[in-house]
Amino acid sequence: MSHFNTTNATRARQLIALYPEPRSALLPLCHLAQEQDGWLRPEAMAEIADLVGVTAAEVRGTATFYDMLHTEPIGRYLVSVCTNIACILDGATELLSHAEERLGVRVGATTADGLFTLEESECLADCDHPPCVQVNHRFVRTTTAERFDELIDELQAGDRAEEIPPHGTLVRIRRNGGLRVEPQRIERERARAAGPAGERAG
Amino acid sequence: MAVTDAPRIVTARLDHADSHTLERYLATGGYDGLRKALTMTPAAVAAEVDTASLLGRGGAGFPAGRKWSMLKKDPVTYLVVNGDESEPATFKDHLLIERDPHQILEGMIISAYALQVTQAFIYIRGEFALGLERMEEALNDAYRHGAVGEDIFGSGFSLDIVVHPGAGAYICGEETALLESLEGKRGFPRIKPPFFPAVIGLYGQPTVVNNVETMANIPWIVTNGGAAFAALGKGRSTGTRLFALAGHVRNPGPYEVEMVKTTFRDLIYAPSLGGGVREDRELKAFVPGGVSAPWFGPKQLDLPLGQDEVGAAGSMLGSGSVVVMDDTTCAVRASWRITKFFFRESCGQCTPCREGSGWLERIMYRIEHGGGREQDLDLLMDVCDNISPGVIWPPQQTTICVLGPSIPPSIAAAISMFRDEFLVHIKDGGCPFD
Numbered sequence: 001m002s003h004f005n006t007t008n009a010t011r012a013r014q015l016i017a018l019y020p021e022p023r024s025a026l027l028p029l030c031h032l033a034q035e036q037d038g039w040l041r042p043e044a045m046a047e048i049a050d051l052v053g054v055t056a057a058e059v060r061g062t063a064t065f066y067d068m069l070h071t072e073p074i075g076r077y078l079v080s081v082c083t084n085i086a087c088i089l090d091g092a093t094e095l096l097s098h099a100e101e102r103l104g105v106r107v108g109a110t111t112a113d114g115l116f117t118l119e120e121s122e123c124l125a126d127c128d129h130p131p132c133v134q135v136n137h138r139f140v141r142t143t144t145a146e147r148f149d150e151l152i153d154e155l156q157a158g159d160r161a162e163e164i165p166p167h168g169t170l171v172r173i174r175r176n177g178g179l180r181v182e183p184q185r186i187e188r189e190r191a192r193a194a195g196p197a198g199e200r201a202g
Numbered sequence: 203m204a205v206t207d208a209p210r211i212v213t214a215r216l217d218h219a220d221s222h223t224l225e226r227y228l229a230t231g232g233y234d235g236l237r238k239a240l241t242m243t244p245a246a247v248a249a250e251v252d253t254a255s256l257l258g259r260g261g262a263g264f265p266a267g268r269k270w271s272m273l274k275k276d277p278v279t280y281l282v283v284n285g286d287e288s289e290p291a292t293f294k295d296h297l298l299i300e301r302d303p304h305q306i307l308e309g310m311i312i313s314a315y316a317l318q319v320t321q322a323f324i325y326i327r328g329e330f331a332l333g334l335e336r337m338e339e340a341l342n343d344a345y346r347h348g349a350v351g352e353d354i355f356g357s358g359f360s361l362d363i364v365v366h367p368g369a370g371a372y373i374c375g376e377e378t379a380l381l382e383s384l385e386g387k388r389g390f391p392r393i394k395p396p397f398f399p400a401v402i403g404l405y406g407q408p409t410v411v412n413n414v415e416t417m418a419n420i421p422w423i424v425t426n427g428g429a430a431f432a433a434l435g436k437g438r439s440t441g442t443r444l445f446a447l448a449g450h451v452r453n454p455g456p457y458e459v460e461m462v463k464t465t466f467r468d469l470i471y472a473p474s475l476g477g478g479v480r481e482d483r484e485l486k487a488f489v490p491g492g493v494s495a496p497w498f499g500p501k502q503l504d505l506p507l508g509q510d511e512v513g514a515a516g517s518m519l520g521s522g523s524v525v526v527m528d529d530t531t532c533a534v535r536a537s538w539r540i541t542k543f544f545f546r547e548s549c550g551q552c553t554p555c556r557e558g559s560g561w562l563e564r565i566m567y568r569i570e571h572g573g574g575r576e577q578d579l580d581l582l583m584d585v586c587d588n589i590s591p592g593v594i595w596p597p598q599q600t601t602i603c604v605l606g607p608s609i610p611p612s613i614a615a616a617i618s619m620f621r622d623e624f625l626v627h628i629k630d631g632g633c634p635f636d
Contacts, residue, residue, distance in 0.1 A: 122372065139332070171334045
């Protein structure tokens with residue numbers, strides 16, 4: 001039984017088919033799993049391992065190297081406040097303290113309602129709008145305490161759901177060009193490969 | 203104050219709000235460079251890039267044409283474009299990816315044709331959600347337009363491009379770490395030699411790795427000729443370059459200016475550019491090329507924005523990020539924050555970097571927060587020396603990649619420029635700027 005739902009299982013096979021070697025799809029598949037579940041569940045890591053031909057431990061070992069992959073549940077909205085050099089020169093420390101106060105959690109923690117996780121991030125490459133804030137990796141350009149409070153109010157009210165999808169959804173545009181291998185063909189080939197050896201020659 | 207009237211090469215389209223769309227791209231000369239290139243031989247296209255003397259825009263500044271010529275002949279080769287922009291205070295590639303993705307794609311397709319590569323990848327930093335969406339959309343449109351895929355514009359040349367999302371790791375901007383990451387592994391840099399990508403790259407095959415801004419220059423170079431590009435700038439630093447200006451200036455932002463003929467003073471003070479230090483305060487110091495670069499002070503303001511000129515003065519243009527610090531800035535806090543960044547982002551393979559970055563961060567932290575000791579400055583320099591022997595410029599290396607030797611420069615610069623400030627922190631047991 002696949003941990004990925006039907007749509008995502010198809011998408012997973014398309015992603016793998018894009019690369020000369022299956023393992024290259026490991027990070028895109030981790031993003032896909034986060035899109036489905038909000039975080040990287042052990043079941044998802046096990047399935048990704050099967051799909052790309054490595055062990056579940058290798059998937060976990062790789063995923064934990066990357067800041068954006070979360071092997072524990074996090075909030076619906078990941079609020080990232082940059083405190084790197086350009087931002088610290090322009091009030092990032094104060095804005096991060098304010099964020100902790102407003103959300104009632106320390107950096108790294110999730111609010112009791114499961115809505116927000118606060119993180120202190122490294123440079124997010126939007127340094128002409130300091131201090132830089134992202135929600136679910138979307139730039140919100142919220143640079144003052146007042147604007148930060150408005151942002152949180154809007155997110156709580158669900159007013160920005162269209163602009164900021166739940167955590168895990170990174171890319172909403174689906175590739176439709178250059179998909180050389182039809183997913184149905186991959187399905188057929190996999191079914192054949194799983195069948196008796198004699199059928200594989202066909 | 204001389205800001206030259208050089209053409210804008212990579213930001214020409216950005217005045218349009220819809221600069222990221224295929225429609226706008228085609229209406230502004232888009233894919234003309236590719237059509238022209240496909241009428242030329244691959245060698246002739248490569249020769250134009252060589253003539254342009256286009257220096258790589260990622261950080262190391264290696265000539266793109268020479269990099270291409272080093273690609274080992276092999277039936278299977280790859281082109282990988284580095285859009286993992288993570289060097290603190292650098293935000294030029296972010297702009298180009300979000301606002302003009304077709305220009306990057308066109309540069310990639312032309313480059314792939316010149317190199318006769320049929321599979322290319324663009325690795326985009328995972329935190330650029332909008333950028334990833336824009337690039338994926340542009341790629342879909344480019345396939346539909348026939349600019350990529352099979353038999354491009356009827357030329358017989360075919361190429362597939364894959365947009366690959368990163369997942370949050372500064373080190374993946376290092377080209378060999380990027381290749382590891384693209385292979386689905388932890389972003390551990392590979393040791394050179396033998397793992398020069400041009401010889402042993404992606405999946406062990408010869409690979410060219412170029413930066414996003416480098417690619418963005420290619421369509422203009424092919425359309426207008428390498429000589430026209432080389433006529434801009436001076437010496438080895440030709441063309442224009444997109445600088446990311448941040449920190450205590452009136453108008454922080456990305457500015458495309460002619461190389462060498464523009465100075466740091468122009469960039470920071472010209473009314474059409476940075477507009478000067480905020481509130482007319484005194485300039486204390488500035489980071490000339492990403493946080494891996496030694497800092498400069500007011501005395502270096504008139505240095506031209508040229509790779510060799512800045513190199514000779516003891517720093518680098520690096521990633522094209524300039525961070526201005528005014529006289530309210532605590533040099534200890536600024537260099538501590540940079541050190542903390544490297545500590546967080548060290549991949550952990552090499553002891554000097556993994557351990558050294560942590561030691562340095564803790565010593566810097568205690569100085570800034572009132573626990574500094576008299577011998578701490580010597581201790582800092584001693585640890586720096588173990589990571590990068592001699593703490594000289596250009597730096598020596600004891601580690602697999604250049605992240606290690608990127609740690610000492612900001613500390614060494616801060617201590618040599620503002621030693622008294624460190625001593626006051628230690629003597630008074632706290633930060634005088636608090």
